[in-house]
Structure formats: structure tokens, C-alpha cells
Amino acid sequence: MTYYSPLRYPGGKGKISTFFSELFTANNLVGGTYIEPYVGGGSIALYLLMNRIVNRIIINDMDRSLFAFWHSVLNNSEEFCQLITNTPVTMETWHLQREIQRNKADVDLLSLGFSTFFLNRTNRSGIIKGGVIGGLNQTGNYLIDARYNPDKLRERIQAIARFSNHIELFNLDAVELVNNLQNDLPNNSLFYFDPPYYVKGKGLYMNYYNDQDHLDIYNAITQIENQKWIVTYDKVDFIRDLYINYRMFEYSLNYSAATVGKGKEYMILSDNCILPPVSPIKLSHNQ
Template sequence: MMHSPLRYPGGKSDFLAVAAEIFQLSGFTGLHVVEPYAGSAAIALGLLDFGLTPSVLLLERDPLLFGFWHSVFCRPEELIARFQELPITLETWHSLQHYLKVSNPMSQDLVALGLAGLFFNRTNFSGILNAGPIGGKQQSSVYDISCRTNKDDIIVRILTLSTLASKVDVQFGDAIALMAKMANRSDCFFYLDPPYFKKGESLYRHFYRLGQHKELANTLSTVEFKWLLSYDDHHVIEFLYEAFNVRRCNFQYSARSYSKRDELLISNFELPNGSKRDLKTARRQRHRTAFFEKSTPHAR
């Protein structure tokens, strides 16, 4: 299984298998997948890695994360070369702070922007881009700023993901605007993981106010494409989506603490009930079959 190079606030370590199961059992295999709140992009890229979708569109509103994903799929060698040379120190943390003020990534060197995004994600508390550094600014903790940055492992992850470049489109922009633009598409499946309702302001640089949460719900009520939405468990969200299918699930979280908490899964299609498939085994079998097909000479 491919792993995202990014740590991400609210990341659910066991959700990919659930999403893949829902995607398959609902008969969506073969649809193009759109993840308009890309973040770590783990779900869309996981579905692509499993061979369940032919292509993925990642949309990201945060300039640093957009720069990172653009670099992974368009300029991976340059990103890796710069990352290898980058000191993982408090001095570097201070020197890159100006990138947090960038609002228009198109006016910047996207690799430099993406490198800053990767650096802050790996060195800040819980992967939050505008948080403080691990170990504090005095670096007095037993865990220093570099403790979550295994360069060799991260580089392998970037290289592995870059092999999917021909199947991944990375764009910068607003998620709700993209959904409105693609509202009549029936050949796409959207997985949405918007900013948390309760703690969004403390976790994300681009969070939603109540009005934007309402706008998202209103937009999703008008689209033709199938969508799956994950939200933190809150009665306001249940109210906004009372006309849709809502299921409460318990996931392993990796933000702030490793704990299990409830989250709402919401969809505009009936969520299936079924036993989980061993997707890792299925993926290995596909790769094994493809290998032997390539290795066995065809009869002429």
C-alpha cells in the first residue's frame, strides 16, 4: 500500500479500507475520483493504488499543500533534491515562515512552496502548518524538531507516488466552487473531508465558518455525482444532512492523540453493508498477475 508523505490533522489511519469497501460494494469501480479537500490525499490516492479508479483529481486550497502535491506529481526529482539538502532545524523553521503568508501560489516557485509545506507538516505539532515546532522554540523536549522527519522514508513515499503522475491532476482552488462547476457530472465520485466543524479553526489554515458548512450542504444537495462525506460527529452536521444517508463510525485518529472517536459518514447513495475485502491481498494478486503476463512470452 502506498503511504502519504504527509501527516495530517484528523487523519483516520483505518479509513481507507472502509472507503474502498464502500466504493466497490456500491458499484463505483471505474469512476473518476475527486478529492476537493486534498490534505494528505490518502483516500483518493489509495483508491487509485488499489486499481479501483482510472484517475484522480486533487484540489487543495492551502498554497503550501498545493505546492507540495504539484511538486510530487510534476517535479518530484527537484523536490527530492531540495529536501535532501534541507537542514531539519529550528533555524530552517524560522527561515521558511514567510511562505505561510503566501496567498497566491501561482506567483511563487511551487517547489519551494511545496518544500516549505512538507517541512512544516513534518516538523510542526500534529502536522498543523501554522502550529509551533515539535520540541518548542527552545527545543527543550526529549523530542526535537526532526523527530518526525525520516528523510529516506519520505523520499521513498514521494518517488512511489510520483509513478502515478499520469493519472493524477492537481489543482488549486475552492472546493465548493469546483463542486458547483462539476455538478452535472455523473462519471465522477467525490470523497469529501472538509475542515472539522468543532475544531477546524485550530487545525486548518483555511477553515469553515457556519455559513460555509451550510453552503457545502446546500451545494451537495444539488449535484448529480455520487459523493461520500466524512465529518466530525456534531448535531449541527446531522441537522444539515438530515435528508441524506448518515452513519456513525468509529475510527482510529492520528491527530493530537492516537484514539478512537466517532465520525459521521454521509452520502447521497445508500451506504452498503458487507464484509471487508482484503484489499491488500487483492492488490498483490493484481500485481502478481500483471507481472506474469509481462514475463510469459505470448504465442505467435
């Protein structure tokens, strides 16, 4: 599988990209718009755009570090690539980049975006606040640059920049994004919501949700009338009960960051969304 995202993302959904391409075909949405309000590493959005399954992607992340990364790739790709070329992958740089995250509200977007990228590529499991690969003393089997291939990463960034006219980026709360967009979107659009996990969110991501947040986004999602939507979540009773009136399936993903082994997830679909006849991922009915 080709990787399009320059970011390694904890819980990243790259593996279900092919499912989404089948979904677009089944729903007659090829050439349409894909909206991902919790974009994170963006692997599905990039897969769909770069394989020309959709013509436009709208991506959003409320976390300023993630927003800064995408903003820099889309608007300052050359400077970004130069930073990759000129920045040594050392522990000294790592400490400097970590300091930038501590002032993330004030620092300029290019510096913050590069810092997000650098730490994502040099930290264990891509967790920005996590520890460096190989440990602070660099005595592990894998070292700080084990996941940092400058040539490949620059290529990915340049490839995204070439599609920048087809990408809209926002830095909003997902509820606000949905409310702002809804009336302006064509009907051949599909939203994919991958909110912070109910249980695992706290450890993995910089932002996490409480019950009220899960309820608020549920209300926004279920008010979408003319477009189609899909939501995925970790498999917990609160989520099952919340979406009880919608079609819900279970499927498995291999987490790189959370528990070892397979994590079960829920996938919930809007009533107007047709499931692909042959699914690249195994969906089981939720009892």
C-alpha cells in the first residue's frame, strides 16, 4: 500500500482507505467531496484525493499543532522541504522541537508545523508528547532517525502541495465545522468522523472528549440531511447506546500505539449510505 501522509498517526486509519474507495463507488460519489473533521494524519483523505476518487477534500483539526502542519504543507511546502533538508536529526534538535510545542499557542505556523512533523517522525508511535525512539540516551535498538527518511518525506510533501487547489483546511471545533459547512456542500459529499476515542483518547491525542462532547458531535452529525456520513469509534457501550438508532457494525484494526493486538471498533453509517457489495474490511453486525 502506498503511503501518502508524511505523518505517522496513532490509530491512523490508512488500512481502511480501500474500504472508503469502494464506498464512494457504491454511493455514486466518485468525483465528489470528502470531509474529514478530525483529520489527524489524513491518510484516508489523501488516498481518496490522490487516487482521484474524490475531486475535493475538506480537512479540519482543532489541534493547532496538526493544523500548523497541514497549513505549512499546503502554503509553504518549499520552506518546509528546506527545513527537512537543513535540520539535523539529533537529540539537540529534538529538545528544541519539543520546546516549540510547549509554546504552541504563540509560535508561528511554519515552526509549529515543522515541530509537529519532526516529533511525529522521531517519537515512539508518532505521539507528539511521547518519548523519542531509542530513548533520551539513544541506547535502544532503533534510534531517533529510524522513521525519518528525508527523501521520501519531502516527496510526499511535494505531492500533497501539487493538489493544494483541491484541499480546504480548517482549524475549528468539529461541531462548528459541520454547522458552518452543511448548507454549502453539494449532495455528492461524504463526511467521515473519527472523533477522539471514548476510552483511549486521553493517552493518545492532545485533545480528548468527555461525554458531553461525544453527545454534541452526535447531535451535529445526526442533523446532517443531504450528505452521507460515517463515524468510527472504539467499541464501548456508551457509543453503542448513543447511536442505537443507526446501522452499526464491528470491525477490527491493528493499533500501533494502544494495546497490542486487535482493537475492535464500531462503524456507524447514515441511513442514506449504501454499503459496498464486497467490503475490503470485515464488518460484522453488532448484536
